Amino acid sequence: MSSDLVQPQGLLWLYSSILAVLPRLLPEIVLIWIKNRGRKQYWPYFDYEALFERSLLEIRQEFDLFQD
Secondary structure: OOOHHHHOOOHHHHHHHHHHHHHHHHHHHHHHHHHHOOOOOOOOOOOOOHHHHOHHHHHHOOOOOOOO
């Protein structure tokens, strides 16, 4: 964690603000997990340079990133 975020307010404030926001985000996180657990092809985190040479449309079609 960044010390500039923790130092002025305190560590207790940081954790309590995270816990205050988490219940609102939890349904959305679960929905994202449900949508993505059946994916067969994973994003290449360590070999992403090859994606720079392709068009954005091709990448979206390959990874099925169009909005439902």
